[in-house]
Amino acid sequence: MPDALRNALHLIFSLDEGVLQYAGRSLLIAMAATLAASLIGVPLGMILAERDFRGKRAVVTVLNTLLAMPTVVVGLLVYSFISRTGPLGDLRLLHTVPGIIAGEVFLILPIVTAFTLTAVSRTDRDVRITALALGANSRQVLWTVFCESRFGILAAVIAAFGRVVSEVGVATILGGNVDGFTRTMTTAIVLDLQMGEFALALAMGLVLLTISLSINVLFQYVQGGGSE
Amino acid sequence: MTARFSLRHVVRRYRESRTGRTIEALRVRQFDVEPGEIVAVVGGNGTGKSTLLETMAMLQRPDEGQLLLDGRDVWRENASLAARRRCPMLLQRSVLFRTTVIRNVMYGMKVRGLGRAEVRRRTDEVVRLLRLEELVGRRRQELSGGERRRVALARLLVLKPETLLLDEPTAHVDRANERIIEDAIRQLHCDVGTTVILASHNLRQATTLAGRIVTLVGGRLLPGTLDNLFEGTLGSEDGRFVFRGRDGLVLHIAPESFVLENGDTSPPLDVPVQIAVDTGRLEIVATSQPAATLLRGRVGLVRQDDDRCRLQVRLDTDERIYAEIPLSQYKQFGLNLGSDVCLRLADRAVRVLEATQ
Numbered sequence: 001m002p003d004a005l006r007n008a009l010h011l012i013f014s015l016d017e018g019v020l021q022y023a024g025r026s027l028l029i030a031m032a033a034t035l036a037a038s039l040i041g042v043p044l045g046m047i048l049a050e051r052d053f054r055g056k057r058a059v060v061t062v063l064n065t066l067l068a069m070p071t072v073v074v075g076l077l078v079y080s081f082i083s084r085t086g087p088l089g090d091l092r093l094l095h096t097v098p099g100i101i102a103g104e105v106f107l108i109l110p111i112v113t114a115f116t117l118t119a120v121s122r123t124d125r126d127v128r129i130t131a132l133a134l135g136a137n138s139r140q141v142l143w144t145v146f147c148e149s150r151f152g153i154l155a156a157v158i159a160a161f162g163r164v165v166s167e168v169g170v171a172t173i174l175g176g177n178v179d180g181f182t183r184t185m186t187t188a189i190v191l192d193l194q195m196g197e198f199a200l201a202l203a204m205g206l207v208l209l210t211i212s213l214s215i216n217v218l219f220q221y222v223q224g225g226g227s228e
Numbered sequence: 229m230t231a232r233f234s235l236r237h238v239v240r241r242y243r244e245s246r247t248g249r250t251i252e253a254l255r256v257r258q259f260d261v262e263p264g265e266i267v268a269v270v271g272g273n274g275t276g277k278s279t280l281l282e283t284m285a286m287l288q289r290p291d292e293g294q295l296l297l298d299g300r301d302v303w304r305e306n307a308s309l310a311a312r313r314r315c316p317m318l319l320q321r322s323v324l325f326r327t328t329v330i331r332n333v334m335y336g337m338k339v340r341g342l343g344r345a346e347v348r349r350r351t352d353e354v355v356r357l358l359r360l361e362e363l364v365g366r367r368r369q370e371l372s373g374g375e376r377r378r379v380a381l382a383r384l385l386v387l388k389p390e391t392l393l394l395d396e397p398t399a400h401v402d403r404a405n406e407r408i409i410e411d412a413i414r415q416l417h418c419d420v421g422t423t424v425i426l427a428s429h430n431l432r433q434a435t436t437l438a439g440r441i442v443t444l445v446g447g448r449l450l451p452g453t454l455d456n457l458f459e460g461t462l463g464s465e466d467g468r469f470v471f472r473g474r475d476g477l478v479l480h481i482a483p484e485s486f487v488l489e490n491g492d493t494s495p496p497l498d499v500p501v502q503i504a505v506d507t508g509r510l511e512i513v514a515t516s517q518p519a520a521t522l523l524r525g526r527v528g529l530v531r532q533d534d535d536r537c538r539l540q541v542r543l544d545t546d547e548r549i550y551a552e553i554p555l556s557q558y559k560q561f562g563l564n565l566g567s568d569v570c571l572r573l574a575d576r577a578v579r580v581l582e583a584t585q
Contacts, residue, residue, distance in 0.1 A: 126323045132287055133322070134336040134383060135313035148326050 007199035008206055018188075018200065023207050026184040029097060030165040033104035037112045038157050040105075045116025045156070046146065060117070066110035071169030078103040079173050095176035100184070103170040108160035115159060119152020120145060154222045162215040166208060230299040231260040232391060232423045233284055238293035240279050240447075253279045254447040256293070263390075266417060266424040268434035271444035277427035278320055280444065281393045284425060285317035313340060317393035320427075322380040324368035329360060329379050332368075336387045354386040357412050374405030381409055385416050391423045392416070398433060410437060435533055445504065445581055455550040456505035462497050462580070468521070469495065471503060471578075477547040479505075479573070480521040487579040495580045502581040507538070509577035510551035512561050515570045523549065523571040527563055541569055 011019050048059065080086050082093040082102065093099035123145055131144040146153070168186040175182030177191060185204045192201035240254040254276045261267050269277050282288045283295065286302055294301050302311045316336060324332050333354060337347045355361055358378045368376060377398065384392060397413070398406040410433065416422050428434050434441050443450050445457065460473035469486070471479040486495050495501070513522065525543035532538075537558040539551045551571060563569060 124323055126319070126321045127325070129282075129287060130319060130322050130325075131335075131339075132312070133285055133317040133319055134339065135309070135316055135387070136335075136339045137309050140339045144325065 004198045004202050008202035011199060011203040012206060016200075016203070019203050019207065021180075022183055022185045022188045022204060025097065025182075026165055026186070026208075027211075029100050029104060029171070029184060030161055032101045033108060033164050034112075034157060034161040036101065036105045037108045037160055041109050041112030041160075042116050042153055042156075045113040045153075046120050046142065048113070049117045049120035050142065050145070060114075063110050063114045063117070067114055069107075069110070071107060071167050072173065074107045075103055075170040075173030078106055078170070082174070094174065095178055095182055097175070097182060100171050100175045100182060103174040104164045104167065107167065107170055108163050111160045111163060112156050115156030116149075116153050119149045119156060122152065123149045151222055155219060158215055158219045158222060162212060162219075165211055165215070231296070232263045232265070232298060233259070233261040233425070234294075234296035234299070235259040235284070236294040236296065238283060238290045238295065240276075240283055240288060241291050252447060254283065254290075256280070256449045259442070259449050261423060261425060263423050264417075264421045265440065266426065266438045268438035268441045269425065269427045269444055269449075270429060270431060270434050270441060271427075272429065275444040276447040277429075277444055278395050279447070280449070281317060281395050281425060281427050282319075285315050285393045286312045287317065314389065315391045315393055316384045316387055316389050318381055318384055318395060318397055320395040320399060324371070324376055324379055326368065328364065329366050329368075329371070330355075330364040332379055333360070333364075333382045333386055336383055340387070350386045350388070354382045357385065357415060358382045359408055374401040377401050378405060378409060381412065385412060388416070388420050389422060390420070392425070394424065394426045396428055397426065398428075398430065406433075413437060443504075445502075448581060450504060450579060450581070451506070455507060457502060457581075458505070458547075459500065459502050461499065462495055462501055462503075464497055469497075473547065475547060476545050477543070478545065479503075479523070479578075481573060481578055482521060484575045485573040485577050487576045504579045504581055505549065505573065506577050506579070507550045507552045509574040510549070510553075511572045511574050512551075512553055512557055512563070513570050513572045514561075515568050521572065523573075525549070525569060525571075527565055527567045527569050530558075530563075530565060539563070539569070541571060 048056070048063075079094070081088045082091065082099055083089055084094070093102060127145060127148050128141055131141045136144060166186065168190060171177075171182070171184045171187050172190070175184065175187065177183050177187040183191070185208050189201045189204045189208075192198070192204070235256045236258060238254065238256045239252065242251050242253050243249070244251055269280060271277050279288065283290055286295070289303060295303060297311055297314070302308070305311070325335065330351065333351050334347055337350065342350075355364060358381065360378060360382060363371065363375055363379065371379065377400075381394075381397060392413075394413070398409050401409065413424060413426075414437070417424055424437075426434070426438060458471070458473045458477055460471055460477070463470050463472065469481040469483065471477070471481060473479075483494075488495065515524070523541070523543055525541040527539055528542040528548065529540035530537060532555060535555045537553050537555050539553065539558075541549050541551060543549060549571070561567075561569070
């Protein structure tokens, strides 16, 4: 074990090409998926929080259920769409980085949406009416509510990023773990362990742990900023 | 002259979420506010002051009736943004946004798209007026309740609005902050001629700031301050009306002393009612006059405001009744604390508010 740890640290500090490549790809996928999911999920969560409509409770219940959906199930669902025989098979997304990103977006979209909904709903109703009383139009009211909920929304985005970066099911099913193309840190750990490359798996694990720690620190910081 | 605000047969109802019952929060037959006027709306908690002001600020749509702004029906024109921006409101529950004081002050000007130089000039002006110099860089959590209220008011005054709606502007504010806020409202009224509608349960503030006071009781708007509210039953005896209060008060009321509305020819008899005796329509008469219609008692408290006097009279039946009389009359009758006094109900002094059953 000490040898494996020493080797793992050596791989990290010597900037091993494999470690850098897998870490870089994982971060790229996580960032792209988080960005896409945020662009859809944040407005969606805000609309759900702001608008009252028939069936809203049912929509929120479904959304909360999706939060706990296993990653492999999401992988399977997206696989059925982008596999060669699926309706989106012509796009040839299977075993590509964009394919993984698409799957990850589906995985974290409920997180971003549900957490945004909670953050915006928690924002005092008096913020809206104060903005209206000061002459804001509906777009400006929405922007004010967004600004007032920004810490909660940012926390939603960070939580989603953390989920993607440490995820293995979707990346394996949709990416296929192809070396040099779709292998990420998490899929590499699984494979290296199976192949007895314990030091490489451990190095990847340490990098992942560092990223998770950084996300958590950022999360705490953001949540601290939101409290008064 | 066209009234700045006119409410015509405005009704606002709420649906109580717990019971599903519909509650009528406001019913205003007619309420006009002239340009440049300061009107205070007084009344207890839950009488509909906030609902009235939020309706006038177009933050709530009335279920019935019309809200006219300079003679134009605002809801027929979908309460346009332009109309709403003419009537900014300080809510009782106004919140400061999660940013610095200075950015809060600038908010209303930014949403109106004012130029940077104008924003800065007006901000500097209002910061001085409300003595916020020390606070401009602070955030809301670093402010006291009184300071927050001053900032909330600064956000409105900086807009130099032609109409200002203020819901309890000095609620939970200490005397020092209260004075700063009241001075700033007066200053704006003097400088810009702003029409101000002010809801307050602070009668001192209402009488010192406003040129006219109206009272809300159970969502009904009535002229003057209504300190004389009594519950009881109205009956008829020997051609006169007799009100018997729950607490032993007996008032003999001549028919002409009633204010009758909605085409009523007579007040409701033999049902529990609430009546309001207008403080300004109680006259002092010589104590030697013998008449069952007079109210006899002793002067309990006296407060002088310019040329008027406000008396609290402790009646022989131990009830308290308030009267506002000219100072000259007070002097003419040689009144003082503890003096015997005799009051007469003038024409249109008694208003039957509602049958309470």
